[in-house]
Amino acid sequence: MKSFVSKLPNVGTTIFTVMSQLAAEHKAINLSQGFPDYPCHPDVTQALMDAVAAGHNQYAPMPGIPALRQAIAAKLALQHGAAFDPDTEITVTAGATQAIYTVIATVLHAGDEAIILEPAYDSYAPAIEAQGAKVVRIGLSAPDYQVDWSQVQAAVTGKTRLIIVNNPNNPATSVFSSADLDALANIADKHDLLVLADEVYEHLVYGENRQHSVLSHPALRSRSFAVYSFGKTFHATGWKVGYCVAPAMLTSEFRKLHQFLVFSVHTPTQHALAHHLQTPAHWQGLPAFFEPKRDMLAKGLEKAGFELLPSQGTYFQLVRYDAIKPGLDDVSFARWLTMEVGVACIPVSAFYANGQDDHVVRFCFAKQDATLQQAIDKLSVLR
Ligand code: PMP
Numbered sequence: 160m161k162s163f164v165s166k167l168p169n170v171g172t173t174i175f176t177v178m179s180q181l182a183a184e185h186k187a188i189n190l191s192q193g194f195p196d197y198p199c200h201p202d203v204t205q206a207l208m209d210a211v212a213a214g215h216n217q218y219a220p221m222p223g224i225p226a227l228r229q230a231i232a233a234k235l236a237l238q239h240g241a242a243f244d245p246d247t248e249i250t251v252t253a254g255a256t257q258a259i260y261t262v263i264a265t266v267l268h269a270g271d272e273a274i275i276l277e278p279a280y281d282s283y284a285p286a287i288e289a290q291g292a293k294v295v296r297i298g299l300s301a302p303d304y305q306v307d308w309s310q311v312q313a314a315v316t317g318k319t320r321l322i323i324v325n326n327p328n329n330p331a332t333s334v335f336s337s338a339d340l341d342a343l344a345n346i347a348d349k350h351d352l353l354v355l356a357d358e359v360y361e362h363l364v365y366g367e368n369r370q371h372s373v374l375s376h377p378a379l380r381s382r383s384f385a386v387y388s389f390g391k392t393f394h395a396t397g398w399k400v401g402y403c404v405a406p407a408m409l410t411s412e413f414r415k416l417h418q419f420l421v422f423s424v425h426t427p428t429q430h431a432l433a434h435h436l437q438t439p440a441h442w443q444g445l446p447a448f449f450e451p452k453r454d455m456l457a458k459g460l461e462k463a464g465f466e467l468l469p470s471q472g473t474y475f476q477l478v479r480y481d482a483i484k485p486g487l488d489d490v491s492f493a494r495w496l497t498m499e500v501g502v503a504c505i506p507v508s509a510f511y512a513n514g515q516d517d518h519v520v521r522f523c524f525a526k527q528d529a530t531l532q533q534a535i536d537k538l539s540v541l542r
């Protein structure tokens with residue numbers, strides 16, 4: 160069709176799909192795409208079955224069922240020591256992905272600019288471009304992916320409307336310090352910018368590190384959309400339920416689009432999550448659950464000859480492979496490791512528009528110990 164013009168001419172299939180498919184084809188252990196290979200908590204699966212049996216099978220209210228929004232508000236109050244209004248500040252979404260897209264579509268007009276920090280999660284840039292807006296990229300680099308906020312400041316123009324941050328960061332695995340948040344707040348305040356804070360890995364933070372949320376920072380809270388994913392928090396990536404927290408005026412604008420993107424989200428799942436959220440241990444125990452898995456995989460990777468990068472948060476471990484395959488580009492390395500060694504990972508260059516290649520790949524440790532052990536055994540041939 161000559162009259163058809165693609166909105167995203169340069170977008171192909173996501174790296175997560177590509178690597179998961181390659182892993183399946185070659186029967187490799189799939190540590191590429193980030194998803195658990197173990198069941199979620201029996202309490203939440205039972206609650207889902209109960210919700211269906213109880214007949215919660217029709218449309219939910221557009222912003223989410225009240226019980227779930229109230230449970231989210233109670234969780235936020237516990238985390239941030241502040242009140243959040245479930246009626247005007249919290250919207251239940253079809254995963255964080257829909258929340259992110261909706262925020263971007265709510266804020267950006269054609270010709271606007273949005274700043275992202277790369278390596279960046281892959282959904283931000285296409286969502287910005289689909290609005291006819293411009294992506295302004297700030298590059299961060301291995302090994303610690305620290306943000307130089309003076310560079311962010313310098314990238315702001317009269318057209319900038321939005322800064323997108325991801326804390327803890329996928330794929331960098333870094334977490335913001337409170338000084339990072341202050342620097343972000345200063346820039347946002349000075350230029351009257353909105354912030355989209357992707358905090359889907361908020362609970363997956365290890366050791367001495369702490370997650371500093373925009374919702375705990377009054378200056379940022381007043382100009383931020385913060386997005387979360389129950390897929391990450393409750394090991395149920397296939398349930399595709401998340402939420403967006405924003406001040407009432409911003410939430411009201413968000414909902415104008417939300418109602419025409421999905422109208423409402425899967426009803427029985429909302430009931431199950433409202434029930435499961437009643438017990439704070441269900442999320443407070445996450446670091447203790449994941450940290451031993453991180454350490455187990457890290458040890459195996461190190462023994463196999465990889466150089467570990469610090470993993471402060473998320474359920475990913477980054478490594479350099481130069482000692483194993485010097486000079487090889489990261490995409491070729493990830494394909495080789497999948498096809499020849501039988502362990503799939505993600506090349507980090509995929510998270511940079513310019514393909515910046517620091518010879519770093521990402522492994523997911525949200526797996527059963529037996530799966531991690533199988534991967535470690537396969538990787539041991541590299542030594
Ligand atoms: N943001 C980041 C940083 C992610 O890693 C992911 C996915 N894993 C998402 C957003 C999307 O979350 P969801 O699966 O709830 O759409």
Ligand code: GLN
Nearest residue numbers: 175176191192193194329
């Ligand atoms: N967020 C997951 C990851 O980083 C994948 C999500 C997806 O496949 N879209 O691996």
